[in-house]
Amino acid sequence: MRALRLAVRLRPAKLALAVLGLVVVLMAVGDTIAPYDPLHQDTTAILAGPSAEHWLGTDYVGRDVLSRLLAGSRLSVVAAAEAVGLGLLLGVLPGLASVYFGRVFEWLSLRVMDGLMALPFIIFAIAVAALLGNGLHQAMFAVGVLLAPTFYRVTRAAAIGLRQAQYVEAGTLFGATRWRIVRTHVWQKVLPTVVVTTATAMAGALLVVSSLTFLGIGVQPPAPTWGGMLASDLGYLTQRPFGPVAPALLIIVTVAALNALADAIRDATGDGAPASAAPLHEEVPDAISAAVRR
Amino acid sequence: MRALHAVGRAALIAVPVLLISTFITFGLGALSDQNPAAAAMGETATQADIDRLNHEFGLDRPFLERYATWIGDAVTGDLGRSWFTHIPVAESIGQRLPVSLSIAALALLLAVVLGAAAGIGAALNAGGWFDRAVTAVSAALSTIPAFVAGIALIVVFSVLIPVFPAGGYVPPSQGVGPWLTYLMLPAVALSLDSAADLARQLRTGLVGTLRENYVTGAVVRGLGPRRVVFGHALRNGAGPAVAVLGLHVPRLIGGAVITETVFAMPGLGQLATTGALQGDVPVVQGTLLVAIALVLVSSVVVNVALARLRPGSGRTV
Numbered sequence: 001m002r003a004l005r006l007a008v009r010l011r012p013a014k015l016a017l018a019v020l021g022l023v024v025v026l027m028a029v030g031d032t033i034a035p036y037d038p039l040h041q042d043t044t045a046i047l048a049g050p051s052a053e054h055w056l057g058t059d060y061v062g063r064d065v066l067s068r069l070l071a072g073s074r075l076s077v078v079a080a081a082e083a084v085g086l087g088l089l090l091g092v093l094p095g096l097a098s099v100y101f102g103r104v105f106e107w108l109s110l111r112v113m114d115g116l117m118a119l120p121f122i123i124f125a126i127a128v129a130a131l132l133g134n135g136l137h138q139a140m141f142a143v144g145v146l147l148a149p150t151f152y153r154v155t156r157a158a159a160i161g162l163r164q165a166q167y168v169e170a171g172t173l174f175g176a177t178r179w180r181i182v183r184t185h186v187w188q189k190v191l192p193t194v195v196v197t198t199a200t201a202m203a204g205a206l207l208v209v210s211s212l213t214f215l216g217i218g219v220q221p222p223a224p225t226w227g228g229m230l231a232s233d234l235g236y237l238t239q240r241p242f243g244p245v246a247p248a249l250l251i252i253v254t255v256a257a258l259n260a261l262a263d264a265i266r267d268a269t270g271d272g273a274p275a276s277a278a279p280l281h282e283e284v285p286d287a288i289s290a291a292v293r294r
Numbered sequence: 295m296r297a298l299h300a301v302g303r304a305a306l307i308a309v310p311v312l313l314i315s316t317f318i319t320f321g322l323g324a325l326s327d328q329n330p331a332a333a334a335m336g337e338t339a340t341q342a343d344i345d346r347l348n349h350e351f352g353l354d355r356p357f358l359e360r361y362a363t364w365i366g367d368a369v370t371g372d373l374g375r376s377w378f379t380h381i382p383v384a385e386s387i388g389q390r391l392p393v394s395l396s397i398a399a400l401a402l403l404l405a406v407v408l409g410a411a412a413g414i415g416a417a418l419n420a421g422g423w424f425d426r427a428v429t430a431v432s433a434a435l436s437t438i439p440a441f442v443a444g445i446a447l448i449v450v451f452s453v454l455i456p457v458f459p460a461g462g463y464v465p466p467s468q469g470v471g472p473w474l475t476y477l478m479l480p481a482v483a484l485s486l487d488s489a490a491d492l493a494r495q496l497r498t499g500l501v502g503t504l505r506e507n508y509v510t511g512a513v514v515r516g517l518g519p520r521r522v523v524f525g526h527a528l529r530n531g532a533g534p535a536v537a538v539l540g541l542h543v544p545r546l547i548g549g550a551v552i553t554e555t556v557f558a559m560p561g562l563g564q565l566a567t568t569g570a571l572q573g574d575v576p577v578v579q580g581t582l583l584v585a586i587a588l589v590l591v592s593s594v595v596v597n598v599a600l601a602r603l604r605p606g607s608g609r610t611v
Contacts, residue, residue: 114307115314118593120548123566123585124319130570130578131322207439211552214441215567227441234445234556237460241453248442256437 004195007268012260019257023250027077030070038063038071038224047239056246059229060236069246072224076213077254079136080205086144087201091151092194096186098152099159100178113149121146121208122215129217136209139218143208147201154197158190192269199262203255210251226251300601304594315586316365323575324357351377351576364579373580378572383580386565391584393463393561396473398543398550400481405488405542412489413496413535414523420501428497432490440549444483444556451479461558480553487549488542495535503531540596544589 007013031038035055042054042062049057056065094113098106121143128142129135159182162168168185176184212218213227226247233243329348348354351374352363364374373383416428435443452460458479466473503509504527512522551563562581569577 111310111314114311115318118311118315118544118586118589119318119582120544120551120585120589122548122551123562123582126551126566126570127319127578127582128322130573131325131328131575134571203437211439211441215552215555215563217567217570230442230445234448237445237449237453241449244442244445244449248445251439251442252437255439256434259437 004192004265004268007265010264010268013264013268016257016261016264019253020261023073023077023254023257026070027073030073034064034067034070036064036067038068039222040064040067047236047243049240057240057243059232059243065229065243065246068224068229069226069250072226072229072247073250075136075219075223076206076209076226079140079209079218080202082137083140083143083147083205083209084198084201086141087147087151087205088194088198090145090148091153092155092190094148095152095155096159096182096190098156099163100182109152113152116146117149119146122211125208125212126215126217129212134217136213136218139212140209143205147205150201151194151197154193155190158193159186162186162189192265196262196265196269199258199265203258203262206251206255206258300598301594304597308590308594312586312590313365316368316583317361319579319582320361320364321357323579324360328573328575329353347377351375368580368583373583374576376569376577377574383576386577387562387580387584390560390562390565392465393559394547394550394554394563396466396477397480397484397554397559397561398546400474400477401484401488401546401550402539402543404481404485405492405546406539408485408489409492409535410496412493414500414528416493416497417500417504417531418519418523420497420504425497428493432493435486435490438486439552440484440487441552441556443486444480444553447479447483448556461556463554463557463559463561476557476559480550480557480559483556484546484549484553488539488546491538491542492535495538496532499531499534500527503527506530536596536599540593543592543596547585547588547592 008017036042040063042058042064044062045051045054045058046062047058047060048054048062051057054064054066056069058064059068094109098109124146125139125142129139132138132141162185165185168181171181171185209218210225210227210230213225214231216228216231219225219228229247230244233240233247236243329344345354352360355363367374371384373387375382376386412428412432416425419425438446447458448460451458459476462476464472464476500523504523506527509522509527512526517525550561551566554561554563555567562585566578566581568574569581
């Protein structure tokens with residue numbers, strides 16, 4: 001916890017938190033401050049450029065781009081958060097359990113996580129949307145399941161490192177239960193790593209959400225999303241070449257802020273999760289590379 | 295021989311992974327109430343239609359038996375038939391795979407060339423303006439999703455300065471020149487993220503290696519900078535970068551699916567997306583199986599290459 005407080009004082013973290021705070025506020029109150037109904041079609045102003053009435057212009061059926069962006073933020077961010085939450089649940093708990101619940105569970109969970117790591121995000125999410133019905137919850141279920149191995153690995157690595165630590169051994173000798181050890185010592189150690197991973201996973205999930213909605217997976221057409229807006233802009237580039245700028249910038253700035261936040265926490269804690277600001281599946285040693293190196 | 299052993303061991307891991315991941319996918323398909331009659335006829339399907347088509351596609355048999363048949367057929371190259379068009383799935387995938395693979399392969403090549411040039415340049419000039427420029431640009435690039443980069447490239451190079459086509463695909467049999475023209479923008483869009491990551495890793499690895507005593511020794515012995523960097527430092531400094539490259543291969547395969555949609559190319563992505571929107575389960579499952587197989591094969595290849603590149607890596611760890 002101390003490390004997290006330290007991290008928040010760093011300047012890049014403050015900036016990132018400010019950006020993220022703004023996104024969250026826009027998400028929460030977006031539809032009340034939006035100048036128009038995101039589905040309202042103004043047929044007198046189709047594919048209009050920025051003006052006093054429409055600050056960011058209008059799209060191909062005359063819908064206000066700013067209002068659609070505000071409304072789309074909620075769908076995109078909530079969906080990404082849903083996926084990350086599921087990934088946390090399915091990753092952290094088995095990660096801890098794999099260290100403390102005996103060999104059979106350890107072996108089984110490692111194999112399942114290896115299997116999940118071989119699944120490509122987008123294609124798996126498309127497949128799940130096809131099998132369980134085309135909705136954002138179904139697609140996010142798929143993304144969450146695929147995020148689980150990342151959380152599983154970082155949690156497990158931190159917990160394994162602690163199994164041998166002398167103060168944990170001392171705690172055990174003093175009669176602390178396994179649950180107490182996990183709750184006090186292990187959790188303290190795992191928390192910063194999990195927070196870093198959550199931030200990068202959130203960035204990755206936002207990219208996946210916008211990619212999927214761009215493909216039309218998970219949303220029904222009139223509903224606005226960041227990716228869906230880009231997809232509809234793509235058809236009218238000759239009339240409105242700068243149309244994609246606003247939704248694209250919103251995606252990029254949010255993702256960059258999440259990555260910067262993760263970097264700041266990592267710098268402050270010193271150890272943290274390995275690898276760079278790049279999104280998913282970064283902490284390698286997967287079974288195949290281990291087999292080759294053996 | 296060592297390489298062969300490594301391949302064997304990796305395959306021993308890859309096969310169960312393939313079985314587990316396909317089992318998960320197939321299980322989801324069985325859990326859902328999707329059936330060919332509802333998919334093809336919608337609300338008008340009668341119970342008799344449903345039963346008839348379920349029987350035709352073997353859906354009235356037990357789950358495990360169906361999985362065993364499916365995976366057994368898949369090994370022989372039979373992925374079943376589309377519920378809609380009744381075209382064999384393997385045939386549809388065979389037509390589209392070259393498109394996706396072309397994009398992914400060209401993107402990989404571009405990523406290696408751009409990333410290596412930027413990374414080596416930055417390491418040689420550590421602390422200088424080029425180094426800082428590479429760091430800043432690569433940090434910026436890794437936050438831009440491939441499909442956004444693709445849209446930006448279309449705006450600049452097809453709409454504002456029309457030099458490249460905004461979309462479409464021409465097979466290499468109709469001329470390598472046109473083929474490359476159509477592939478260039480999607481491949482560049484897809485490669486940026488990997489190139490940036492590669493440049494970063496290569497820079498870090500090389501900066502560390504260039505401080506080693508044996509590099510100083512080589513310089514003292516009077517070897518030219520080219521020989522020192524490419525003969526001595528690169529081989530040892532490139533390890534992390536090659537490992538990262540291995541991680542990027544699956545990402546490139548997944549990313550190709552979206553990039554080709556941006557550029558309206560008839561690849562696996564289009565097949566999977568239309569299949570998903572129609573509820574065409576065999577098509578989607580087949581695409582996923584092929585994608586998983588590609589990821590596993592490329593993972594084995596990269597890891598074996600890594601073991602060959604650094605003979606020392608086989609002994610450590």
